[in-house]
Amino acid sequence: MDTYVCGRCGYVAFNQVPAVCPVCGAKKEVFKLDINAIKNPQDPNNLNELEKKHIPVIDIRKECGLVDTGCVDANIKVGRVLHVMEEKHFIMYIDIYLDDNFLARYHMRADKVNPVLGIHLKVSSGKLLALENCNLHGRWLAEAQI
Ligand SMILES: [Fe+2]
Known part of the structure; x- marks a missing residue:
């Protein structure tokens, strides 16, 4: 699952960038793809x-x-x-x-x-x-x- 991070508030969007950030209202241009935005356990x-x-x-x-x-x-x-x-x-x-x-x-x-x-x-x-x-x-x- 792709994760996109808002460059202003750190909100994470899944799979697609929203038109505006639902947390801080930033425009979609500030979002960056970051597949490592969320940490995963080594062994769940x-x-x-x-x-x-x-x-x-x-x-x-x-x-x-x-x-x-x-x-x-x-x-x-x-x-x-x-x-x-x-x-x-x-x-x-x-x-x-x-x-x-x-x-x-x-x-x-x-x-x-x-x-x-x-x-x-x-x-x-x-x-x-x-x-x-x-x-x-x-x-x-x-x-x-x-
Ligand atoms: Fe901590």
Whole structure:
């Protein structure tokens, strides 16, 4: 899968460049093809310590306590070993995609939040992607089926 990166905000588009960046509004000319934009584990069945701290974990809950019907909860944690949130090393944001389409970016402050996110989706199926960006170790991706 080809990945294109916005030169202004770092948003990653899959397979094709959007007319404008859905995060920052930059024009398509600022996007560059970067097939290494997202890091991959060396062995998905045997993650090393760095990979355990960076690859998000997605937990889908079909019953939501906040909205009566039609809501699916997705809890996202970076990672299976919780990533640090310190001034010099932290998760800057998590981008959420549904069926490869951008949904939202969640910015994170190192001093106030854990690298954990709960979102409520009004869909009953689809492929959810969570892409996190560590200021030192780059972008890592997780996928879950709703
Ligand atoms: Fe990191």
